[in-house]
Amino acid sequence: MKSPAASSSIEDYVKVIYSFTEWQDKPISSTQLAQRLGVANSSVSEMVRKLKDLGLVDHKPYSAVTLTEAGRGLALTVVRRHRLIETFLVEELGYAWDEVHDEAELLEHAVSETFVDRLAAKLGHPTRDPHGDPIPDADGALELPAARLLSELDEGHHGSITRISDDDPELLRYLSREGIDVDTHVEVGPRKPFSGALQVLVSTADGGAGHPAELGEQALHALWVADDTPHEGCTLA
Amino acid sequence: MKSPAASSSIEDYVKVIYSFTEWQDKPISSTQLAQRLGVANSSVSEMVRKLKDLGLVDHKPYSAVTLTEAGRGLALTVVRRHRLIETFLVEELGYAWDEVHDEAELLEHAVSETFVDRLAAKLGHPTRDPHGDPIPDADGALELPAARLLSELDEGHHGSITRISDDDPELLRYLSREGIDVDTHVEVGPRKPFSGALQVLVSTADGGAGHPAELGEQALHALWVADDTPHEGCTLA
DNA sequence: CAATAGATTTCGGTCCACCTAAAATAAGCC
DNA sequence: GGCTTATTTTAGGTGGACCGAAATCTATTG
Structure with a gap:
């Protein structure tokens, strides 16, 4: 063995x-x-x-x-x-x-x-x-866990962060400052015209109104979002 | 630095x-x-x-x-x-x-x-x-801590174990079975005639009457006893 | 004080994981 | 299909830590 x-x-x-x-x-x-x-x-x-x-x-x-x-x-x-x-x-x-x-x-x-x-x-x-x-x-x-890369999600999708690649400590510190952690709930916003950065709505822990964060390519490829809501679930309710 | x-x-x-x-x-x-x-x-x-x-x-x-x-x-x-x-x-x-x-x-x-x-x-x-x-x-x-090797002490001395060499796990297990641990109080008894083994009186934790243990050369060179009582202290009281 | 037994060092040599530079191969493109 | 480019492998070489065998030193001791 x-x-x-x-x-x-x-x-x-x-x-x-x-x-x-x-x-x-x-x-x-x-x-x-x-x-x-x-x-x-x-x-x-x-x-x-x-x-x-x-x-x-x-x-x-x-x-x-x-x-x-x-x-x-x-x-x-x-x-x-x-x-x-x-x-x-x-x-x-x-x-x-x-x-x-x-x-x-x-x-x-x-x-x-x-x-x-x-x-x-x-x-x-x-x-x-x-x-x-x-x-x-x-x-x-x-x-x-079933999850998709944040970079693959379209505007309007939301879900909670399942995984954050730990390759780059610098990025982890940035995310930390933006209030993004494992299990944080996020909603995908619009792409910024030219920068390629994505706007993301970060929910606060207590469910209050979220605040926006801007994530560049590097971050988008390091964050995985749980596949919990194909949006219909919410729309129907 | x-x-x-x-x-x-x-x-x-x-x-x-x-x-x-x-x-x-x-x-x-x-x-x-x-x-x-x-x-x-x-x-x-x-x-x-x-x-x-x-x-x-x-x-x-x-x-x-x-x-x-x-x-x-x-x-x-x-x-x-x-x-x-x-x-x-x-x-x-x-x-x-x-x-x-x-x-x-x-x-x-x-x-x-x-x-x-x-x-x-x-x-x-x-x-x-x-x-x-x-x-x-x-x-x-x-x-x-001021301490002396058990092998150097004469009959009648007593004190508490300060240190036990961890070189030999087998010995540690033996001592464990005999109830000898760091801070255990022991009193040095007589040498056994030919074996060279030493009799030691091991106090129980609650201060009850001790039980005897026999320690060979190897153990005597692995146990250190604190220099707390040159015996007089007790005799005078 | 010379012989020798024991401890210590020197001398090649091994294995592991790494490197640079050069050669071999695969893959894209005209 | 042939050429170029990028990837991958081979070849030769390094440093670290180890080994056994042989040489050398120390210290005893007769």
Whole structure:
């Protein structure tokens, strides 16, 4: 049940490969992998060969990389560790949203399975981390909420934020200042003529009249909105 | 104030060098260092040269290794991390005494200064870890309790256990079964004729009549007793 | 005081993950 | 179909930390 123990590089590779397809289907290319890991393309080539030898990925030369079942299993344990640690940092140690990612990145390679299980128990077996990402359970099962990228929604749609990509701490701080958090309710407004920025109506927690926020491309691709209301529901009532 | 960030090997080396002299004065030799780190002597030689170049140790060829001020400073931060993590594992995650050492060993190299500070705050800035070892504060100051090795005490002495070496989990489990913990009060009894084992009277927590335990060489060198009562105190009262 | 046993260091050599530069391949375009 | 461009792989090389074997030093001790 337990493989020989992957190096932390190996864990990072499968984690990134997994994450890339968590919210969309296209598999990751070498170059994208290299960018996300911050290493040279050549390093990825070598490492992918090793991962293939280990049976963690499928790969034909010059094409995209996908996880095998074993690879996906490993990735899920890494992701579970990462997200539980993030949750712990926010809930127990008072970290802010935008501070947790890097810390978790390091810790996730240093904790034992026992640690993770006990941490999960202490936190009450949470199913989402502070950014709304689902936390796989100990068996690797996870529930992906149905959600769409904010950038794909048309004017008039509304729903609550389900997930916020934690790639860029700077963006997280901006969103924080605009009052946008996981579970915040938003309504999509009009596109600004040339800037491409989108107006969004952000509801206050108490249900009062929302205030507007302007979101650029970067933000639109980092926010996911739950598919709760195809609008009819409201119109009919 | 912060050096470039030592590798985890470097941290391990200075930690072991420091620990060796924490409760006695003789400096550590290459071979002892190699044994405690589980590496070959030749590896130690090389690494000590590097540590010397980094200004962390003093070392003349063919003699013992000692820490410089900088080295001691680094060692203290590592020891602080280690002991705070052990405390956390026991108090917050329900680890047993004998389980924490290895886990802390890994984690201590993966946590940031911020993490350590927040953890310390959450735990209420403890000054001793679960084995009774002193936890240095953020500035590297620590209070070493006056204590003597149980093996050095004569029959009739008594006092409370201040520190229990956590080198051997097996021993920790034995002591646990015998009801010996940090702060347990003990009285030194007679040596058993040939076995060399020592009889010790272990007080129960509520002050009731103690029960005897037999401790061999290994245990006698792992237990430290506070210097609280040179016996007169009691006789005079 | 010379011989030797034990500790320590030096000397090649390994493995891992990374790099740059150069070569090979795939894909788009005229 | 052939050319160019962009992606991907190979080749050769680095630094960190480790190893075993061989050389060297220290310290004893006869």
